[in-house]
Amino acid sequence: MDLFDTIDISEMAPLAQRMRPIVVDEIVGQEHLLDETGVLRKMIESDKIPSMILWGPPGVGKTTIARAIAHTTGAHFVQVSAVQTGVKEAREIIKKAEDAIKFHHKRTILFVDEIHRFNKSQQDAFLPSVEDGTIVLIGATTENPSFEVNSALLSRARLFTLKAHTAESLNTILDKALTNKERGLGDQNLIIENDARDVLLQYSNGDARALLNGLELIASLVPVIDGGRNITKSDLENALQHKALQYDKNGEEHYNIISAFIKSMRNSDVDAAMYWCARMIWAGEDPLFIARRMIVFASEDIGLADVKALMIANDVFSAVHSIGFPEARINIAHAVAYLCQAPKNNKAYLAMEAALVDAKEYGNLGVPLHLRNSPTSLMKGLGYGKGYKYIHDEESKVADMQCLPDELKDKKYFDG
Numbered sequence: 001m002d003l004f005d006t007i008d009i010s011e012m013a014p015l016a017q018r019m020r021p022i023v024v025d026e027i028v029g030q031e032h033l034l035d036e037t038g039v040l041r042k043m044i045e046s047d048k049i050p051s052m053i054l055w056g057p058p059g060v061g062k063t064t065i066a067r068a069i070a071h072t073t074g075a076h077f078v079q080v081s082a083v084q085t086g087v088k089e090a091r092e093i094i095k096k097a098e099d100a101i102k103f104h105h106k107r108t109i110l111f112v113d114e115i116h117r118f119n120k121s122q123q124d125a126f127l128p129s130v131e132d133g134t135i136v137l138i139g140a141t142t143e144n145p146s147f148e149v150n151s152a153l154l155s156r157a158r159l160f161t162l163k164a165h166t167a168e169s170l171n172t173i174l175d176k177a178l179t180n181k182e183r184g185l186g187d188q189n190l191i192i193e194n195d196a197r198d199v200l201l202q203y204s205n206g207d208a209r210a211l212l213n214g215l216e217l218i219a220s221l222v223p224v225i226d227g228g229r230n231i232t233k234s235d236l237e238n239a240l241q242h243k244a245l246q247y248d249k250n251g252e253e254h255y256n257i258i259s260a261f262i263k264s265m266r267n268s269d270v271d272a273a274m275y276w277c278a279r280m281i282w283a284g285e286d287p288l289f290i291a292r293r294m295i296v297f298a299s300e301d302i303g304l305a306d307v308k309a310l311m312i313a314n315d316v317f318s319a320v321h322s323i324g325f326p327e328a329r330i331n332i333a334h335a336v337a338y339l340c341q342a343p344k345n346n347k348a349y350l351a352m353e354a355a356l357v358d359a360k361e362y363g364n365l366g367v368p369l370h371l372r373n374s375p376t377s378l379m380k381g382l383g384y385g386k387g388y389k390y391i392h393d394e395e396s397k398v399a400d401m402q403c404l405p406d407e408l409k410d411k412k413y414f415d416g
Contacts, residue, residue, distance in 0.1 A: 016212040018183040019176065024068045027061055028176075029169040029208075030162055040065075040160055047073050049107075051130050051137040053115060053154070055145050056162025057286075059207030062140035065162075066111040075136070076100050076108040082117040082139075090125035097134050108135050115139030116149050123150050130156055144321070164206030171197070173208050177215055185219055188229065195233040203240050205284035214240055258293060265294075266301050270340040277336055287328050291317040294335050305345035312338050351414035358408060365405035 021027045024034060024044060033040040043049055049069060054062040063079070070077035078093055097108035110126070112118065118139075129135040137157065145154055165173070174197065177184040192200070200218075204211035218239045222229045257279055264272035280290055291313070298313040316335040320328040374384035389399035402409055 015216040016209045051157040053139045053157045059209035060162045066138045070109045079111040082114045087125045094129045112139045116141045116143045192231045199236040291320045300349045302342045303345045303348045305343035354413045
């Protein structure tokens with residue numbers, strides 16, 4: 001897309017495109033960035049837009065925010081894909097941006113989708129123009145920028161983290177689409193039953209684009225009866241091929257199922273753990289959430305009984321991050337089976353919990369003088385480091401030396 005244009009509201013455009021917000025005030029969600037106290041909102045209103053990276057899951061408004069910024073600030077808008085844009089195209093964009101400043105006194109906002117795929121030659125082509133202000137770069141990514149975005153780009157951009165839509169924000173978007181007669185489906189007299197709404201929200205999994213695509217699909221399939229169309233839960237399940245499960249990612253059942261998953265692994269019940277894990281996967285849980293919980297489990301419940309468990313859980317987390325669904329379910333199954341069958345030992349976890357109780361209760365107890373660092377003569381004169389015993393000089397490799405503060409010298413946290 002070359003330069004900013006208005007949203008396509010023709011009948012041929014998909015509903016998600018027609019309903020895309022044009023200005024910031026129309027955007028639903030991301031209140032932590034865009035409400036009256038949000039830092040990004042303040043930047044937009046003051047017309048001080050830095051280069052930035054918008055990081056978040058699909059369908060949460062990354063492209064919409066970039067376009068709304070351009071519209072609100074009167075900047076030219078150029079949208080490219082990091083996969084498809086070469087150095088030649090980059091030079092053409094830069095030339096147009098220079099002309100926009102010279103002849104029209106307008107900045108250019110360059111929106112780069114999948115910015116984590118930017119290679120070094122693309123980066124080298126754009127960076128000088130980003131640094132001198134010819135271009136304001138806004139990148140979008142679903143991948144963790146710390147791992148996936150080139151460090152040179154990352155150091156020159158503000159990072160804003162976008163959140164998946166909540167049920168409340170998705171319902172707001174759904175109502176807008178159902179009532180808007182100019183850009184939405186307001187003239188089609190659609191009524192969605194409450195349990196059908198739940199199916200649609202679960203199907204969308206926090207993705208507004210998926211929500212509107214699902215709504216548009218069902219609207220094209222349900223027949224008109226008595227001048228209106230009533231959408232039921234069964235209609236949606238049949239149209240979307242998505243069976244509703246009771247699993248609200250922000251509600252009680254979410255915590256019930258993750259609890260059942262963890263406790264099944266703790267009990268070494270592979271079959272039960274696989275089932276509860278499958279329930280989360282089928283209901284659209286973030287696979288990285290499942291993988292993170294297994295990393296915690298590996299130390300909390302297996303610990304020293306099998307030190308390889310933590311390594312395997314970490315490796316599976318990396319695999320899930322790199323591969324994504326649906327294939328990542330195989331990696332998750334690998335970890336579930338291993339962690340269930342591993343021996344269990346929570347002594348390290350319990351030791352830390354007990355030590356934290358004393359750390360909180362006793363406050364800032366002083367470090368014994370013989371354990372203190374003594375890099376200066378003054379510190380040595382004060383007794384820092386005096387009496388310290390170097391264990392490698394001891395035949396047993398253990399020194400008879402107190403390492404706890406005096407107030408806790410007889411404490412035993414680890415029952416090894």
